[in-house]
Amino acid sequence: MRFLRIGPAGAERPALLLSADAEAAYDLSEVTPDIDGSFLATLGPERRADLAARAEAGEFPRLPLAGARIGAPVARPGKVVCIGLNYRDHAAETGQAIPAEPVVFMKASDTVVGPYDEVLIPRGSAKTDWEVELAVVIGARARYLDSVEAADAVIAGYSISNDVSEREWQLERGGTWDKGKSCETFNPLGPWLVTADEVADPQALALRLSVNGEPRQDGSTANMIFDVRYVIWYLSQFMVLEPGDVVNTGTPAGVAMGTPGQPWLQPGDVMELSIDGLGAQRLPVGKA
Known part of the structure; x- marks a missing residue:
């Protein structure tokens, strides 16, 4: 559904x-x-x-x-919680070690826009980047889940997310990730929320992203370091997840930051994203 x-x-x-x-x-x-x-x-x-x-x-x-x-499939979430460096190949391309625990950061809820809406490069930005991700939509309160398996009962479904990022602000302006992640339009979501019963195995989904028709990311959720269940269980030990919250679970290799020449997004670019069974996004890039 x-x-x-x-x-x-x-x-x-x-x-x-x-x-x-x-x-x-x-x-x-x-x-x-x-x-x-x-x-x-x-x-x-x-x-x-x-x-x-x-x-x-x-x-x-x-x-x-x-x-x-088509708007985002979830009305403004209470929280958008994100996991960084959660794919082995992405950690490798950025030159960082495999994390021992999930790397957690937040995005502002008003970053969420529709799957065909314009993504705006912020004023003063030089390093705006893309990240196709599997988004988990929460359907029941998750507080101190007692097992990894208990995560299944709190997941309403899945969607496509683009964790758009400004890398200079994320990494070179004091080390506070959120300010490079929370610019307006920086979280296109959708087109659909596909209920969990329709996704046979969230760890067997292909993720793809292209810019101007050129393939950039082609990965699989099988390459996650921490799988979906573990991520939801882990987060519930530190915060309460509520129905309607969105959890972005990380991105595979192929972001601009890890690509030779670092082809950052420019006004006029078009990003196209897809995940098996979850539909596709097509996002024109403009300027704030």
Whole structure:
């Protein structure tokens, strides 16, 4: 099952997509005001089955996708928590050691934009970079989970995330990662939230990113140092994860920082991202 939000920024409608190739989604406005934490907290198997049955029976209005703006599939998250250096090949390309524990940082919630929205290079930026990532969307409160396996019960689903980063500000301006990660538009998300039951193995997904049609990243979640379950369990020992929170789980090799010549993003560039079964993003690059 795929959830998405359709419409102008700030006025998106919650919607359900029954298949990846459908030409229209189903408007869930009569069921929930938005795809947010309150809705995700109720999204158990019975609720999902009921929504699918009602959609197939024609109970919900249809929203054509052609020409429609697709927003981020989760309304402004309470938290965006990120894991750095979580792929062996990415750690190697940046010349850093494999971390003994997950590297944790945060992004501002208002960095989240839609999967086809413009990404803005900040004023004064010289080193804006890309990072395709598997995003985990939380569906139940996670506080001191007692086992790695318990993470399964708190995951609502998965999406594509682009952890856009300004490397100079992240690494050369005092060592505080957040200020190189929290610029406006720095977290495109979507197009869909795919429920966890539809993702057979989150550790067997191919991730890809190209810039202007040139392949840059081509990796697999199998190369994660800390897998999805471990990351969610680990975070729950340090903070409370709430329904609607988003966890970015790291990026494979191929970022501009680790590429010869360091081809940083420029206005006019176009980034295209995909993850198996989770759809694709196409993001034009502009300037703030």
